[in-house]
Amino acid sequence: MVRGSRTVIDDLSFDVAPATVTGLLGPSGCGKSTLMRAVVGTQAKVTGTLDVLGSPAGAAPLRASVGYVTQDPSVYGDLTARQNLDYYASVLGIPRRERADQVTRALTDVDLMSHADALTGNLSGGQHSRVSLAVALLGSPRLLVLDEPTVGLDPVLRRDLWDLFHRLAAERGTTLLISSHVMDEADRCQSLLLMRSGRLLAADTPQALRTRTGTDSVEGAFLHLVDEAREAESNS
Amino acid sequence: MKPSRTLATARRVLRQLSHDPRTIALLLFVPVLLLVLLYYVFDADRRAFDSIGASLLGIFPLVTMFLVTSIATLRERTSGTLERLLSMPLGKGDLIAGYALAFGVLAIVQASIATGVAVWLLDLNFAGSPWLLLLIALLDAILGTALGLFVSAFAASEFQVVQFMPAVIFPQLLLCGLFAPRDTMQPVLEYISNVLPMSYAVDGMNEVLQHTDATGDFVRDIAIVGGSALLVLFLGAATLRRRTA
């Protein structure tokens, strides 16, 4: 994948198991957001093959079944949370009679019912990004691509959201691909993709990564793998 | 394209505006104030006021809707909402038609107030029907919306988009016949004015001013304004890309 004049992601191949929570981890600028944009089909200049739910990424039939939350909240600051969700729900083609219920459910899921009728632009940073997250919960997406959904949230809310993500996977069979650079969130994922400067370092379960590298945390495993990769680079 | 999505988009745009009463007030009442100002500028020459006032009634919707749309869609591009919408099952046509519809409604209200004030308070003497005036105002507004949408694709910031106003709108203002009749201009300029849509918006207004019925020229004028609006809307749709760098 080329962005501007540089190749941002190169020679990368991975699978995500259905109905699981997969974490995409790596340092800032390693290409997490770019990879996610490719998966939802908004990234130009993607070469190679990328199949999502059995169709090429970005294909028209996928647009209603893939939910995507960008890193910066992408909702209208001059609408209330409820009005934002109402609009996106009608774009997703959710029938009018179900719309109000779905909107309420999504707002409840992100714990925003008390601020449903406040102007989104006047909400706090964390509330603002939760409105953006709630949009992705509308309808019944089969794949959710969430770019750092828990950044800037307090521990209680983070735990609640991770519980929600696991419920979505277990109860509704949703597949989730979630990026983060907070390594302690990695342990909550069923499988991990570790990235570094546009390449995949490892793809495994947290447990397997720890065992393989002989470390006791995912953070340790990641640092170990980075050091290994650095050494390999300097030797060649 | 699906009508339900177009309508939802139009409603969303109007809801956004409804949270911003100052913008609405500026949109609706600045044209009126400018007309009143002009009325007193031509204190000694009421005939000149008739013709220039009529031209302005055609120009206001175009200019204001151009400004509002270009900023609104630029914001949509930079805030990530456009990227999100285009990753959803929203047709590009739905988005564009939604904007055109919302600002068209606003333009009708704006033009009704401005025309009402011009005719009843400022004694602007129209020979033709006020409905024809509203029709042109509506088409002008849609043309302004279309131009704004199109231009916002070439701007990376609000600073740039505002600079498109003198670049795109001023030449049309100078050449549309407001300052000198178009057939008295230097021939090259007259030719250029013949291909600029605002010229026909102003011509159309003046047709309604002078004739009781819809003349052939009037029909030609609105066809040209409507046609260019449609053309620019299609160009605008082409600037919306589902995949970006």
Ligand SMILES: Nc1ncnc2c1ncn2[C@@H]1O[C@H](COP(=O)(O)OP(=O)(O)OP(=O)(O)O)[C@@H](O)[C@H]1O
């Ligand atoms: N629009 C763009 N044009 C050119 N290069 C870009 C563009 N967007 C991002 N890049 C570059 O692509 C690389 C990967 O960016 P990306 O946003 O995918 O990183 P990230 O892993 O999501 O980082 P972070 O954790 O900070 O969000 C970076 O080096 C960045 O500078």
Ligand SMILES: [Mg+2]
């Ligand atoms: Mg990122």
